[in-house]
Amino acid sequence: MSVEVKQEPALDTDQETRILLLCHENPEGINDALIQEHMPQFDVQQRVTAINRLLSTGRIDLLKSSSGKLIYKLKDSSAADPVKGGDQQEKVVYQIIKDAGNKGIWIRDIRFKSNLLLTQVNKILKNLESKKLIKAVKSVAASKKKVYMLYNLEPDRTVTGGAWYSDQDFESEFVEVLNQQCYKFLVQKAELSKRTKEDPIAQRNGSFASSQDVWKFISELGISKVQLSVEDIETILDTLIYDGKCEQTIVAAAGDGGQTKLYRAVNSLINSTGLMRMPCGSCPVIQNCHVGGAVSPTTCVYFKDWLQLQ
Amino acid sequence: MSNCKSSICSHLIKDHFGDLTQTVCDVLLQKCDCHLRQLTSEAKIPLDRVKHVLTVLIQNNLVTFQKNKRGQTEYTLDHDAILWRNRIPHYIFCGKNLYGDAAELLIEDIAHNGQITMSTVVENVTDKLNEALENAGHPKIGASVVYEKFKALANTHFIKQCVNPLETLCPEDIDECAVAKLYTVPPFQPGNRKRKLASDEEAQPVNKKIKTEAGASAADDHIYWTINNNRFHRYFTDQLLIKAIRSKIDERAGQILQTILRLNEVMTEDLALTSNPVSFIEIFQALPKDLQLSKQICEQYLTVMADDSTGFVNKIGDSGGGMYTINMMKAMTTICTAHVESVIQERFGSKSLRIFRVLILKKHLEQKQIEELVMIPAKEAKELLYNMFAQNFITITEISKTADHAPARSFYLFRVNLEQVARMLLEHSMKALMNTIVKREMETRENRRLMEKEERAEAIIANLERSGGDAEQKEEILQSITPAEKTQLKRVKHMINMLDQCELQLDETIFVLETYLQYCETKLKTKR
Numbered sequence: 001m002s003v004e005v006k007q008e009p010a011l012d013t014d015q016e017t018r019i020l021l022l023c024h025e026n027p028e029g030i031n032d033a034l035i036q037e038h039m040p041q042f043d044v045q046q047r048v049t050a051i052n053r054l055l056s057t058g059r060i061d062l063l064k065s066s067s068g069k070l071i072y073k074l075k076d077s078s079a080a081d082p083v084k085g086g087d088q089q090e091k092v093v094y095q096i097i098k099d100a101g102n103k104g105i106w107i108r109d110i111r112f113k114s115n116l117l118l119t120q121v122n123k124i125l126k127n128l129e130s131k132k133l134i135k136a137v138k139s140v141a142a143s144k145k146k147v148y149m150l151y152n153l154e155p156d157r158t159v160t161g162g163a164w165y166s167d168q169d170f171e172s173e174f175v176e177v178l179n180q181q182c183y184k185f186l187v188q189k190a191e192l193s194k195r196t197k198e199d200p201i202a203q204r205n206g207s208f209a210s211s212q213d214v215w216k217f218i219s220e221l222g223i224s225k226v227q228l229s230v231e232d233i234e235t236i237l238d239t240l241i242y243d244g245k246c247e248q249t250i251v252a253a254a255g256d257g258g259q260t261k262l263y264r265a266v267n268s269l270i271n272s273t274g275l276m277r278m279p280c281g282s283c284p285v286i287q288n289c290h291v292g293g294a295v296s297p298t299t300c301v302y303f304k305d306w307l308q309l310q
Numbered sequence: 311m312s313n314c315k316s317s318i319c320s321h322l323i324k325d326h327f328g329d330l331t332q333t334v335c336d337v338l339l340q341k342c343d344c345h346l347r348q349l350t351s352e353a354k355i356p357l358d359r360v361k362h363v364l365t366v367l368i369q370n371n372l373v374t375f376q377k378n379k380r381g382q383t384e385y386t387l388d389h390d391a392i393l394w395r396n397r398i399p400h401y402i403f404c405g406k407n408l409y410g411d412a413a414e415l416l417i418e419d420i421a422h423n424g425q426i427t428m429s430t431v432v433e434n435v436t437d438k439l440n441e442a443l444e445n446a447g448h449p450k451i452g453a454s455v456v457y458e459k460f461k462a463l464a465n466t467h468f469i470k471q472c473v474n475p476l477e478t479l480c481p482e483d484i485d486e487c488a489v490a491k492l493y494t495v496p497p498f499q500p501g502n503r504k505r506k507l508a509s510d511e512e513a514q515p516v517n518k519k520i521k522t523e524a525g526a527s528a529a530d531d532h533i534y535w536t537i538n539n540n541r542f543h544r545y546f547t548d549q550l551l552i553k554a555i556r557s558k559i560d561e562r563a564g565q566i567l568q569t570i571l572r573l574n575e576v577m578t579e580d581l582a583l584t585s586n587p588v589s590f591i592e593i594f595q596a597l598p599k600d601l602q603l604s605k606q607i608c609e610q611y612l613t614v615m616a617d618d619s620t621g622f623v624n625k626i627g628d629s630g631g632g633m634y635t636i637n638m639m640k641a642m643t644t645i646c647t648a649h650v651e652s653v654i655q656e657r658f659g660s661k662s663l664r665i666f667r668v669l670i671l672k673k674h675l676e677q678k679q680i681e682e683l684v685m686i687p688a689k690e691a692k693e694l695l696y697n698m699f700a701q702n703f704i705t706i707t708e709i710s711k712t713a714d715h716a717p718a719r720s721f722y723l724f725r726v727n728l729e730q731v732a733r734m735l736l737e738h739s740m741k742a743l744m745n746t747i748v749k750r751e752m753e754t755r756e757n758r759r760l761m762e763k764e765e766r767a768e769a770i771i772a773n774l775e776r777s778g779g780d781a782e783q784k785e786e787i788l789q790s791i792t793p794a795e796k797t798q799l800k801r802v803k804h805m806i807n808m809l810d811q812c813e814l815q816l817d818e819t820i821f822v823l824e825t826y827l828q829y830c831e832t833k834l835k836t837k838r
Contacts, residue, residue, distance in 0.1 A: 170687040170688070172685075172686065172687050172690075175685045179685075199606070199607055199610050200559070200560070200562075200563070200607070200610050200611050200614045201610045201613060201614055204614055235685065236685070238683065239664065239683075239684065239685045241671075242664045242665075242667045242668045242671070242683070242684065243660065243663065243664050243667070244651065244663070244667055247619050266558065266619075267557050267558055268557070268648065269554040269557060269558060269620070269644065269645065269648040270553075270554065270557070270645070270648050270649065270652060271652075272652045272656065273649040273652040273653060273818075273819045273822075274739075274812075274814075274815030274816045274817070274818045274819040275649075275653060275735065275738065275739050275742060275816060275819045276652060276653055276656035276657070277812070277815055278742060278746070278812045278815075278816070280738075280741065280742035280745050280746075281653065281656060281657065281738075281742065282656055282657045286738065286741060286742075289741070289745065291317075291748055296748075297744075297745035297746075297748045297749045297752075298748060298749065298752045300745070300749070303745075303749055306808075307804075307805045307808060307809075
């Protein structure tokens, strides 16, 4: 009877260390073929056990490469396993949420990616939430939709709506106030330029203000609790263009290349049109108005009121 | 020819000419081209009365006639000409602004008479002016002053000779020389109705029509003059542009634009999409001297206007110091857009105006994009957008991703079709105009008794003054009108004034919309 020394356990840990070493050397990840190359002495069974052990202890990650092959990557030990004690499913879900970054991910998408049942996913999410590992953020686009993201991450702008939304509410008064302030600034600049400059080209150029100037002015005014960026101010200035109160020109920027947008206040072309100076212009029942009908010019209430005004 | 427009024509005819004419016109409005017998039977009026009515209408350029295929003469009513009668006060005001009091009276006289010879009108106006001057204590003026004004009006094409419809075969027969002849004024000899033909008329190139006329009479009795409506309309269009530039840039820019337009006045044809190019030197020389603009400043103003976002003026070359044209199509589009935006603002509010302007600027947008750009809470923006859509100011284009046009898988793009909106508003304005006319007639009818009483009282007082009555009798007459009636009268007068003014302002909107649509049609024709 020959004595066979079971070499496996020592060999196993040895194998695991060697696989880990390989992972260290190839930070991009190693695949099965590579392990086999380096350690031809271990057979498939041993390799599988070793890898499973490494996976369950959370030393390496199992990923799918772009070509569809399986890759093993060394897990960053600093981000060491907050889900300690959690089971495999929780780890999977946690990983999916982490990958979504600061945009967050919707519950249906979690289900798709993890291939788990809805009830399971729900339970896991509740678990993770109670452990304070993830949080739910309401999206501003659809108010019933909740996206999940890691606890310590700041939600992205598209979710919260950026500076114009506070707690899912669009701050229309804030936008209005900013609108008026920007307009006032532009009007003052235009008037100053008209007073001081003589020739028309200088007047026009003097009345232009770049978006930087407006941004500085608004920041100095201090009416905003939130720090506004130049892009925010540009969206406000765009609404002024849509109101017909100012116009925009784009010129080549000085120095740093690219383009600057210049804005200036403009007067409107006409005051108001003749049609709207009389009741018929804004009459809601004009379609029904006929001579001799229930609604007619001779019996029109709006006409009566309008003609009484002295 | 919309229902509304027909009713307005009918009412206007009644206002200006009376009930009989209205009956005849109603038949013409309904039946379009009619011959005499048909008119008589439909209107149920004796033949000679119908003939009389038709004569009056033809004299006033409201009815034209032509031979139809069966050799009968058919009469057609010119709807636009009737609506233009509403603008006569505007024409008179223009004449006064441009050439003074004499021109004002000239245009008024010509407009009242429809077609009139030069000698008659000049003498009439001279008499009227002299009467007024005498009353005011100024010295009389000679007819030559009035004649000069007449010539000035003809030279700038505000009045033109009537084309004899019996001798002209069709409008295309009139060649260039004849067109120039339309505005040539024969010399005037006061107090002398029948004169020999003046020498410069003989020098005119031969034209069959003129030769027969020249041979037929030896006076200018057969040369009738009438108002050139198209020219006045062009002038109004120019005024619109000048007003717009004046409020956008400043007063001096308006003056410069006026100079450019005046240089182009008689050269550019009607409804041209862009005006003829004018060089900078011409503009500078034609500027009024009291503006005192230096060459440099003038050039700068032109640059500012050329760079402006409204795009009225284009610089197309550098010869002669810079060649500038006026882009009429763009100008009319901008002005029409401004009027439409004013309608939106007054009707729906400033927030809707923002949405509307976004759509005009960006052409096509989805609902979500609109909500983002416009910085209005999404729910409110949606409501305003659909409100405007329900009233047909905005249209939707559906682009489906799949063949089954499922709503969940299609793009719905909102856009503004300015021509369609302009037509809708034109209809709306016509209806408003009709309502104003009807309301005014109603007020006049209801208070007729009172107004007649007041007229009688005033006539008696005037008589008394002339025959030297004493103050007591005047007092008596004045007191026959009780204070209550006086307030009523004041109220009625105020109402009628307001409605009149309303008609004039509506006419301004109608003019803008109509001119824009005309330019659109011209653009379409030139594309083909």
